[in-house]
Structure formats: C-alpha cells, structure tokens
Amino acid sequence: MQRTTTAAAVASLLAAAALGLAPHQARAAPAPAATITADASSELRFHDIPGSGGITLKGNVFTPAGAEAGRKYPLIVLPTSWGMPQIEYIAQAEQLADSGYVVVSYTSRGFWLSGGQIEVAGPPDIADVSAVIDWALAHTAADPDHIGLGGVSYGAGIALLASAHDPRVKAVVALSGWANLIESIYSGRTQHVQAAGMLGAAGFLTGRPGPELQSVLGDFLGSRLDREQQMIEWGKKRSASEQVDRINANGAAIMLGNAWGDTIFPPNQYAEFFERLTGPKRLEFRPGDHATAEATGLLGLPGDTWTDAHRWFDRYLKGERNGVDTEAPVRLKSRSDGGYEGYADWKSVGAAGTEKLPLSDSEHLFANVDSGANGGVIFLSSILDQLVKAPPVASVPLLPRAFAAVWQSGRYDEPRRVRGTVEVHTTVTSTKGDGTFVAYLYDVGPLGIGKLVSNAPYTFHGRTPGQAFGVDLELFSTAYDVPAGHRLALVIDTVDPLYIEHNPTGAQLTFSSPGADPSYVSVPLREQ
DSSP states (O other): OHHHHHHHHHHHHHHHHHTTOOGGGOOOOOOTTOEEEEETTEEEEEEEEEOGGGOEEEEEEEEETTOOTTOOEEEEEEEOOTTOOGGGGHHHHHHHHHTTOEEEEEOOTTBTTSSSOBOSSOHHHHHHHHHHHHHHHHHSOEEEEEEEEEEETHHHHHHHHHHHHOTTEEEEEEESOOSOHHHHHSGGGOOOHHHHHHHHHHHHHHBOBOHHHHHHHHHHHTTOGGGHHHHHHHHHTTOGGGGHHHHHHHTOEEEEEEETTOSSSOHHHHHHHHHHOOSSEEEEEESSSTTHHHHHHHTTOOOHHHHHHHHHHIIIIIOOOOSTTTSOSEEEEOSSSSOEEEESSGGGTTBTEEEEEEOOSOEEEESSSOOSOOOOOTTHHHHHHHHHOOOOEEEGGGSOTTTOEEEEOOOOSSOEEEEEOOEEEEEEEESSSOEEEEEEEEEEOTTSEEEEEEEEEEEEOSOOTTOOEEEEEEOOOEEEEEOTTOEEEEEEESOOTTSOOOOOTTOEEEEEOOTTSOOEEEEEEOOO
C-alpha cells in the first residue's frame, strides 16, 4: 500500500512537471530539511544544497532505515533530467535507500527552484556534482570510498561528464543519455529539429536558459552556417566522448542504457563511446524512445532497466558478487521479440554476417516535396513500436518516384535478423551546392506496406553543382527481425519533419552506382 501511495504521488508531481508549469509556479517544494517518513524502512529529508558558484540546489536525501551512528553507507547522487524537479527519482531513491544506500537527488541548476541558469551540462553543472558529493560527505552518513552517480537523460549526460572530473566516483549508471552531443542532435550535419525544439521549449517552460544556450539554440535552429564551428565546439565541451581518456584513467564502472528508437539521443553514439571505455562496462539497448524504458521505474514499478542499474551499483559500490560483471557486457532486446541477446562487445553485434544489397539502378528525384516516407514523430512513433510493434509505415509501391528513390531486395526465404548499424554507400550528384536527403530502410510485406527499420539524415554544403561525390551514411543502430516472405527496401527522399532540410528551390538529386565505386546498402545480420 505504501509503494502504491508513493507511485501515485510521484505520478502526480511528474505530471505537473510535464505540463510545463513555470518554476515560480512550483508550490510543493518543502522547506529546507523538511522530513517525511517514506515508509517504515527509510527516511526522506529535503535540503537546500550549496552548488558551485554560490547557488542553491534543491535536493532531497534518502537515508537507510535504522542507520547506525558512526556507520558509513555507499552514496549515490542523482542529478535530474532536463526540465524535471527533484522528486523525479523519489521512487528509485527510496528503493536504493531500503537496500543500504544514502541517496541524494537534486534539481539540476537553472531548472525549477534551483539557482543559476541552464548551462547544458557545462562546467558549472559538473562542478555542482562535486559540490553535492562534498555536501553529502559532510552532512550524511555517506562513505567517501564508495560513491556512485546515476541519472536519466540530462542527468545521465551530467553523470558521465562528472566521472571524468571527480576521481571519487566509482560507478555510473547513465540511462537514455548522450556521450556525443553533436552526433545526437546534429548527425549527418543535419539539425534534428523536433528534438532540439522540444528541449528548447521545455527549458524555457521549466527553467532559465542562460545567454549562451539561447544564442546557440537560436543559431542552431536558424541554420547559421557561419556559426557552425562554434556550435560544434560548444557541443564537444559537453560530450563525454571528448573526455573518455579521463574517464578511463579514473576507472569508474560505467553502465549505459538506451532505446533503439531514441529520437533525442540515438543509440549509435552510445555504442561508439562504449567501445572506447577500458574499465568495467555494460551496454543495454531496448525497444522504445527517449527514457521510455526508465519511465515505469520512476513510478516505482518493476522493470529490467532499473533492476540492472541496482545490480550494477551493488556490484561496484557494495562489492556484492551478484554476477552482473560476469554476464555478456552487451545486452540487446530486439524490437521484434521479447528475448535478450548477449554479446562480448559491440563489434560482435551483427558480426555473424553482412548482406550487401546493390543499389545498381540510377535514381533521380526532385527535392522539397515529402514523398510520404518519414521517420515519424518524436516519442509517439517509437513508443507505438515499443508497445504494439507499430513503427512508422509507408506504402512502398505507391511512393511517388519523382520525389523518392527506391531500391528493393528480393523476397527472403528465411528471416533476416538485422543487428547493429546499417550503412549506405552511394554516389550523389546535385543541381545545387547545398542539400539534404534522408535514407530509410523498410521491412516490406507481401502487400507492399513497409515498416520502418531505421533511418538517418545527410546534409551537404559547398558542393559543385553537377559534380558527383561519394556518401557513406550510417543509419541509426537497431535490432529488427524481417520475416520470411518479406523484403528490404531502401528509400531516399528530401523532406522529413524530424529534420531541417537545406535543399534550395528547384534542387534535384541523382543517386548513381559507378562501375568503379558501386553503391550498396550493408545490412549486419545475426546468425539465423
């Protein structure tokens, strides 16, 4: 009954946050050091915690029940997600405290009632993590030798970056986060407009974006090419992939989790980062969209993601021999069935074989018209795929060939288990110097209805009109089973609501396959 009450309370508070109440409208924040008995087994206290630069962070602390005077307990620090208040992790924090942790959660700077401005995981945010650790060591029963960080989304990105700067951190659980901010929202040199727009709107509704963020966001959405390099440098400073050597040197055990259909932080960048880690590490991919795999756990309900997160902390903060370190480091759940697959590393995913489908026919299309093929809508499309296996669809035979280039394989006699990152190699000729196209891989059934397997955008600038150039494009990593009797189709068009396109009026694109450099799509497969 107590767990149900906690879940209901958290659901109500999170719903208020999701509705975009402005920070000054948040009336439920308790006074500093207010105490609530969560249940018979743990205690929750709310605090004003000093952050870096003299600001105040609104936070809360769960302490194990019956904590003995003088005894120290492992510490877990949880920075909140983008736009979320400090109660985001209350259900998970309570469960962790019940199992013997001191857990400190806090509202990231610039959001809700915490001080400062939104810095997007900038240096002040990273310094905040160390300041919170310092405060916890001085004011709680936290053990300075057993410190972990965790978080979802924005909190995950901050946790990874903080592990590069604070050697006291021994374990990190980073769920639905980013390691490379540029590859997340500017992959293929293309702005992910729905993702960036949503983040920007949520920031203004629930916090106080700093002048640097406002400037970068304006330049990004405004397609300021003259500011491109400055935006990239800004993103690199906020990317753990740029600090992986420091993370490896500090030696924290890193667990990464993400969804195949994450439209904010696509999975490729996490997989690439994972391969560069040299310490204890784990990578998990599941169906869904941004933070959907973690959502039920935030309400206190059971789920694989949080179960594995607890096991990871127990192994590397408590020293429990629970087997999490002896399991396959890479665990995947296909979008097509409910079973998990284990791999020794990311390179082994899809290593059973690669099928190359030739793109032998030359295709010519007119730009600036949506053919009907697209990647869907952020959150909604991948959630439908997660829950009812209903990804975005297109009638491939009916796609207008003036605006969509289409290549299809033959029908397969046996299922094809696509695993990993599909790659497209082609030759493009444009009538303009700038342009954008989006590649889609579809699973096409007997009636010609294609279910989206993956997609990715590509933008070019400064090309010589009429002069061909080669393109290598990685689609977003996935795990999808193509049934027997179906075929694969690659579709390319020039307009997708997910992305900003850069095709001038009247632009035309030709996709060819020169004899000396044939075009193809490379599909990594699991063993049949």
